[in-house]
Amino acid sequence: MTESVMQGHGYYNAHSELQARSAQASDPILDTALRELAIPATGPITLADFGSSQGRNSLRPIGRALSALIARGGADRDFAVIHTDQPHNDFASLFTLLQESPDSYLRDQPHVFAYAIGRTFYGPLLPAGSLTFGWSSIALHWLSRRPAIAPNHLWFDRGPPEVRDAFAAVAAEDWQSFLTHRAKELAPGGQLVLVSGANDEGGQCGIEGVFDFANEVLQRMVADGAVPKAAYQAMTVPVRPRSRADFEAPFRSGLLPDLKLEEITIAPTPNPALDNWRADGDADALAQVMTGFFVGAFGPTLFGDDQPSENAFALRLHQAIAAQPEQAARELVTGTVRVSRL
Numbered sequence: 001m002t003e004s005v006m007q008g009h010g011y012y013n014a015h016s017e018l019q020a021r022s023a024q025a026s027d028p029i030l031d032t033a034l035r036e037l038a039i040p041a042t043g044p045i046t047l048a049d050f051g052s053s054q055g056r057n058s059l060r061p062i063g064r065a066l067s068a069l070i071a072r073g074g075a076d077r078d079f080a081v082i083h084t085d086q087p088h089n090d091f092a093s094l095f096t097l098l099q100e101s102p103d104s105y106l107r108d109q110p111h112v113f114a115y116a117i118g119r120t121f122y123g124p125l126l127p128a129g130s131l132t133f134g135w136s137s138i139a140l141h142w143l144s145r146r147p148a149i150a151p152n153h154l155w156f157d158r159g160p161p162e163v164r165d166a167f168a169a170v171a172a173e174d175w176q177s178f179l180t181h182r183a184k185e186l187a188p189g190g191q192l193v194l195v196s197g198a199n200d201e202g203g204q205c206g207i208e209g210v211f212d213f214a215n216e217v218l219q220r221m222v223a224d225g226a227v228p229k230a231a232y233q234a235m236t237v238p239v240r241p242r243s244r245a246d247f248e249a250p251f252r253s254g255l256l257p258d259l260k261l262e263e264i265t266i267a268p269t270p271n272p273a274l275d276n277w278r279a280d281g282d283a284d285a286l287a288q289v290m291t292g293f294f295v296g297a298f299g300p301t302l303f304g305d306d307q308p309s310e311n312a313f314a315l316r317l318h319q320a321i322a323a324q325p326e327q328a329a330r331e332l333v334t335g336t337v338r339v340s341r342l
Contacts, residue, residue, distance in 0.1 A: 024060070025267070025269060025270065025334065025336070026061075026193060026195050026265075026334075026336040027061075027064070029193055029263060029265065029336050029338050030061060030064060030065065030135075030193050031064075031068070032262075032263075032338065033133065033191040033192075033193050033262075033338050033340075034064075034065055034068040034069060034072075034133070034191075035068070036191065036340070037132060037133055037189055037190055037191040037340075038132075038187070038188065038189025038190065039069070039072055039073045039132070040132060040187060043078075044077070044078040044079060044080050045069055045073055045077055045078070045079050045080070045132045045133075046079075046080045046082065046126070046130055046131050046132050046133075047062060047065055047066070047069075047079065047080070047081045047082070047131075047132065047133045047134070047135065048081075048082045048083075048084060048125070048126065048131055048133070048134045048135070048185075049062055049081065049082065049083045049084065049134075049135050049136070049137075050084050050121045050134060050135065050136040050139060050140075050178075050194075051084065051085055051121060051136050051137065051138075051139025051140065051142070052083035052084060052085045052089070052094060052116070052137075053085060053089065053090075053094075053137075053139070054089075054090050054093040054094050054097065055083065055093070055094040055097045055098060056097065057137040057138065058083065058135070058137060059097070059098075059101060059103045059104060059105060060103065061135055061137065061193075062081055062105050062135065063103070063104075063105035065133055065135065066079060066081070066105050066109070066112060069132075069133070075111070076111065077111060078111045078112075078113070079109075079111060079112045079113065080113050080115060081105070081112060081113070081114045081115070082115045082116070082117060082125075082126065083114065083115070083116045083117070084116070084117040084118075084119065084121055084125055085116075085118065086118065086119075086120065087118035087119065088118075089118065091116050091118065094116065095114070095116070098114050120144060121136075121139070121140075121178060121181075122144045122174050122177045122178055122181075123177070123181060124181050124184070124185070125181065125185065126185040127185070128184050128185060129184075129185070129186070129187045129188075130185060130187065131182070131185040131186045131187060131190055132186075132187055132190050133190060133191055133192075133193075134182060134185075134186070134190070134191070134192040134193075134194075135192075135193055135194075136192075136193075136194045136195060136196065137195055138195055138196060138197065138334070139196070140174075140175070140178065140194055140196040140197075140242075141171075141196050141197035141198075141239050141240060141241045141242065142238065142239055143167070143170050143171060143174055143238040143239065143240055144170065144173075144174050144177075145170060145238065146236060146237075146238035147166040147167055147169065147170045147238075148162070148163040148166040148167065148236070149163070149233065149234065149236045150163045150236045151163075151233075152215075152219070152233075153211075153215050153236065154211055154214055154215045154218070154235050154236055154237050154298075154302070155207075155208060155211040155212075155215070155236070155237065156236060156237075156239075156240060157208065158208075158211075158212075158215075159236070163236075167240040168240065168246075170240070171240040171242060171246065172246065172249065175242065175246065175247070175249075175250060176250045176255065179250055179256055179259060179339070180255075180256065182259075182339075183256055183258045183259050183341065186259075186341035187341065188341055188342065189340070189341060190340070190341040191262075191338065191339065191340050191341070192337070192338065192339040192340075193336065193337070193338050194336070194337045194338075194339070195334060195335070195336050196241070196242065196334070196335050196336075196337070197239070197241040197242075197332070197333070197334065197335070198241050198242055198243070198244075198247075198266045198333050198334055198335030199241045199242065199243045199246075199266075199333060200266060200268075200333045201244075203243070204330075204333065205241040205332065205333045206268065206269075206330040206331050206332040206333045207330075207332055208330075209327045209328050209329075209330055210290055210294055210321070210328050211237075212327065213317060213320045213321055213324075213327060213328065214294060214298075214313075214317055216320065217313060217316045217317050217320055218232050218235065218302075218313065219232070220316070221309075221312070221313065221316070226309065226312060227309060227313075235301075235302050237298055237301050237302070238301070239298075241333070241335075242335060243266075244264060244266055244335075247261075247264055247335060247337055248261060248264070257342075258341060258342050259339050259340070259341060259342070260339065260340045260342055261337065261338075261339055262338040262339060262340050263337075263338045264335065264336065264337045264338070265335070265336050266333060266334070266335045266336075267333070267334060268331035268332065268333055268334070269331055269332045269333070269334045270331070271331050271332070273285060273286050273288075273289035273290070274286065274329060274330075274331065277325055277329070278329075283321070283322045283323075283325040284318075284322050286321065286322070286325050286328065286329075287317075287318045287319075287320075287321035287322035287325065287328075288318065290321050290328050291314055291317050291318040291321060294317065295310065295313075295314050295317075299313075299314075
């Protein structure tokens with residue numbers, strides 16, 4: 001299978017508030033990176049956005065980074081912002097957003113230029129030594145491939161030990177590969193700030209309950225003949241959040257001598273919909289947010305271009321969450337990693 005992308009035609013942009021809040025919570029780490037990175041003496045200053053999707057969750061942090069670097073490097077310096085994602089990503093929505101959004105970092109910035117690369121971030125993307133700052137908003141928990149199928153479940157951690165081990169092995173390979181290529185692309189003194197799904201000390205990432213709902217809905221759709229059984233059995237999602245030890249492992253191995261892990265935080269992401277439900281008991285509102293989040297992130301992986309099946313699934317998922325909201329009542333866990341190039 002190819003690496004997955006988010007729901008297109010602007011849907012992910014409209015239903016990724018949780019991802020945006022995860023990114024926003026990383027602002028203190030982002031600001032530290034922008035203060036400490038080395039500004040190149042000449043030439044353009046290059047920023048990369050790894051796993052851009054349709055751009056909504058990139059506008060604010062990239063804009064924040066540009067403001068800080070323009071203040072440090074001068075208003076007359078040229079800046080290149082390079083958004084990267086899979087070749088089948090909805091880049092049209094990304095560039096429409098950059099052109100039309102009042103929050104676009106391109107507004108009133110004649111020296112800022114936006115580009116896109118349609119290639120996996122687990123491989124090489126940029127010329128050696130050309131990158132000043134790299135950012136990623138909630139993308140690195142996606143694997144380069146699905147290494148195994150969890151029997152009768154969408155979520156790898158509900159599978160047997162051999163499935164969990166296979167996912168862990170690919171997640172480790174992918175993390176090592178991502179960092180190895182970034183080590184070549186970063187200029188000395190460059191920095192990365194990477195926000196990703198993560199596991200807390202108890203090994204939980206917070207999304208397990210929603211995946212259980214989704215799995216139960218799909219099993220009922222199989223029983224109803226709405227989804228072929230063979231299709232359902234191939235739907236394990238290629239996502240594996242990392243623990244603190246997982247994030248730290250490549251740096252402890254000595255295989256990344258040019259990179260330094262500066263800091264890492266793992267914490268729950270604020271979820272206003274969850275807070276509102278706890279305050280007012282409006283389960284339908286919570287279900288609407290969580291269904292939109294789930295379909296925006298995972299719908300294309302589950303259903304491809306089968307929009308009728310996805311729509312039917314979304315309706316049933318909404319109903320299931322609204323009926324038992326406490327099962328979905330967990331904050332998602334996010335890891336933020338800051339890395340410097342020596």
